[in-house]
Amino acid sequence: MNFPEDFLHYVWQFKSFDYKDLQVLSGEDLTIIHQGFLNKNAGPDFSNAKIQVGETVWAGNIEIHIKSSDWLKHNHQTDKSYENVILHVVYENDVDIKRIDGSILPVLVLKNRISNDLIERYANLFLTLNDFPCAAQIHTVDQLIIDSFLSRTLIERFEQKTQAVFETLDQTKGNWDETFYRFLSRNFGFKVNAFPFELLAKAIPRQIFGKHKDHTQQIEALVFGAAGFLNDHFEEEYPGLLQKEFQFFQRKYHIKPIEVTNWKFMRMRPQNFPTIRLAQFAALIYRSNHLFSKIMEIKDVVGLRSLFENLPVNIYWQSHYHFKKTAEGVSTQIGKSSVDNILLNTIALFLFAYGKHTGTQVYISRAIRLLESLPAEKNAIIDKFIEAGVTIDNAFSSQAILQLKKQYCDRKKCLSCSIGIKILKQV
Incomplete structure (x- = not known):
């Protein structure tokens, strides 16, 4: 099947390939001492890796592509930040790649080292027509693993929503009372009338009410x-x-x-x-x-x-x-x-x-304790996860599930999700 580069990131990060008797394309023995750390920012895919090629130990970055020619498509050949790449990991080698100084870049080809079973499990996640990719498999994942990742998504949700609070706080020149009043006003309209309640809060600032509090x-x-x-x-x-x-x-x-x-x-x-x-x-x-x-x-x-x-x-x-x-x-x-x-x-x-x-x-x-004290929300998304076998006891879990669905499931980011990774690792 065709798969994205992210899949190879997963394979490399968790060494989910046959790494016995490794050799680079030139024929020298390869030992992976440390595969490095996944880089989610600009630059090579993995940083601070350590490998041994032949008798030489190298420390630096790892770059991963489906085809080696992707190096050229992405214009890495002119980018000095890729000069410290010590290994090019590819699924298929279709062209030799040289660094800016003309030296040949060592290449590890994974084409015959990734099991068909792993590729099939990955396909089952990404080609599903279910409400979310792992709907048919999530019941096989230990609830502790699910809860651990939900704790992460809950904090992510708070962090994202907090940005809107800080933006309004800037607009009100650091006035927490006014900022809170605006958000509370919008909430009072719930979904249907949130917008006019927001307009109302802007039409009549909170401090005016303070003059008539009695x-x-x-x-x-x-x-x-x-x-x-x-x-x-x-x-x-x-x-x-x-x-x-x-x-x-x-x-x-x-x-x-x-x-x-x-x-x-x-x-x-x-x-x-x-x-x-x-x-x-x-x-x-x-x-x-x-x-x-x-x-x-x-x-x-x-x-x-x-x-x-x-x-x-x-x-x-x-x-x-x-x-x-x-x-x-x-x-x-x-x-x-x-x-x-x-x-x-x-x-x-x-x-x-x-x-x-x-x-x-x-x-x-x-x-966090407040959300743990509140009942779980009831909506179609929460119902689907409960039907799939996920335990959702309170608002902490339901809020985390909404974040999981929006930021991971809908975007097919299973390889960035501990639940998806666990499913891929299962034998």
């Missing part, structure tokens, strides 16, 4: 007004009062409301309508001044959940799911699964990001 109706007016829901004529007293309050604040703070058409209502339960979410959001702002600081102090999941429970949502929303639209028995509190979603996607992220930014390991550890 006046719940003023905060509600600011939230619904900036969200664009108060540009109408109202018969009921409550929205009318909010409208008057906001008209004053709009002039005072130069607030530009977002377009109300940004908000999505279709195919949603009334308790998930953006109007209900905005009412909950206003109640949270009113009750939780300096929320970020409080979160940094609370050390257990029960305490964190309590911040989002029993919010003082205005009684108006118990009989309405929209201005001008009445209803009976509307639930005004955030559901447990929604609270856990916020803890997972915002609170844990900020614990990790703050720990990373300040070099404080205790916050990083708390972020």
